[in-house]
Amino acid sequence: MKVIVVTGGSSSEREVSLASGLSVLMALRDSGFDVRAADPVFGKEQPDENVIFGKRNISRDFPSASDLKKYNNRKTLEFVNSELFDNADIVFIALHGKFGEDGRIQSLLEMRGVKYTGSGVTASAMAMDKNVSKIFFKHYGVPTPEWLLINRDVKREYSTEYFNILNNNIRTSLGYPLVVKPNDEGSTVGLTILYEDNVENLTEAFQKASAYSDRIIIERYIDGKELTVGILGEEALPVVEIRPKHGFYDYEHKYTKGMTDYICPAELPAEISDELKRLALLAHNSLGCRVYSRVDFRLSTEGEISCLEINTLPGMTELSLVPKSAHAAGISFPGLVKKIIELSLS
Numbered sequence: 237m238k239v240i241v242v243t244g245g246s247s248s249e250r251e252v253s254l255a256s257g258l259s260v261l262m263a264l265r266d267s268g269f270d271v272r273a274a275d276p277v278f279g280k281e282q283p284d285e286n287v288i289f290g291k292r293n294i295s296r297d298f299p300s301a302s303d304l305k306k307y308n309n310r311k312t313l314e315f316v317n318s319e320l321f322d323n324a325d326i327v328f329i330a331l332h333g334k335f336g337e338d339g340r341i342q343s344l345l346e347m348r349g350v351k352y353t354g355s356g357v358t359a360s361a362m363a364m365d366k367n368v369s370k371i372f373f374k375h376y377g378v379p380t381p382e383w384l385l386i387n388r389d390v391k392r393e394y395s396t397e398y399f400n401i402l403n404n405n406i407r408t409s410l411g412y413p414l415v416v417k418p419n420d421e422g423s424t425v426g427l428t429i430l431y432e433d434n435v436e437n438l439t440e441a442f443q444k445a446s447a448y449s450d451r452i453i454i455e456r457y458i459d460g461k462e463l464t465v466g467i468l469g470e471e472a473l474p475v476v477e478i479r480p481k482h483g484f485y486d487y488e489h490k491y492t493k494g495m496t497d498y499i500c501p502a503e504l505p506a507e508i509s510d511e512l513k514r515l516a517l518l519a520h521n522s523l524g525c526r527v528y529s530r531v532d533f534r535l536s537t538e539g540e541i542s543c544l545e546i547n548t549l550p551g552m553t554e555l556s557l558v559p560k561s562a563h564a565a566g567i568s569f570p571g572l573v574k575k576i577i578e579l580s581l582s
Contacts, residue, residue: 254290359548372522385451416455476502515541
């Protein structure tokens with residue numbers, strides 16, 4: 237079976253994607269697949285794998301918005317239309333973030349008639365859009381923190397008066413503490429937690445998020461445990477608790493070895509673990525996701541569960557959560573990757 241691992245890409249999660257892609261590539265080769273890696277940013281002229289992956293140490297900081305402008309997404313069109321995919325049995329999508337996890341690459345592959353791993357076009361797009369996914373969560377009875385969506389007008393200059401009015405609205409509708417984040421980014425890119433009512437901090441958080449998206453989510457912050465549930469096929473995997481050693485689970489904590497402790501299975505009462513799994517499957521199915529995903533939750537100090545988001549292409553690195561959860565269920569990393577391909581083909 238010939239497999240193309242599509243990795244890298246032009247999103248803010250490019251470095252994480254390359255790490256995921258390398259892990260998947262090695263696991264597939266160990267399992268006897270005919271596999272090669274390819275990166276959309278190079279278009280139809282793909283370099284050697286050593287050039288694609290380089291030295292895979294993920295930076296502690298995500299790329300700036302200006303850094304990402306050097307990538308020409310037109311190359312993705314020639315990439316998908318190239319001879320690379322002529323005899324591929326399936327594409328393993330190891331992309332994260334925009335242009336990879338949001339349905340765009342899935343749409344191009346479908347038009348090309350190439351099979352790929354993970355969720356389809358519509359489910360991928362809806363899961364990437366935090367506002368849309370939260371609307372679906374509420375409709376299907378999956379608890380999620382209250383939120384506001386701000387559509388930023390790129391032609392408008394936002395005054396101090398605007399942020400004063402916005403802060404007053406937030407104070408009455410949501411209250412503090414808050415999370416301010418881009419509507420369609422992952423890995424906590426552009427995210428800020430605001431613990432206190434402060435207009436200057438709100439302004440700064442808004443500007444940080446708007447560097448990555450024209451739609452900004454302002455969401456009630458839930459103090460408590462950080463938990464996640466992987467989905468594989470129609471099964472919820474063991475719950476993982478995430479314990480950053482200081483601060484919150486940001487980009488640095490996610491991708492720097494030793495900065496976060498992971499407990500799997502999470503040390504929770506059985507009824508709470510069962511409910512988390514039930515809600516994870518419900519959230520996964522509510523958006524029409526398929527094959528695999530990861531559903532993120534907060535468990536408040538009062539014991540209330542809140543679903544934050546779904547990741548349709550969760551990380552596949554040594555620090556990633558779905559592989560940890562699968563391992564706790566007795567599934568090796570090569571076995572997980574193989575199962576994802578089998579489920580995608582079926």
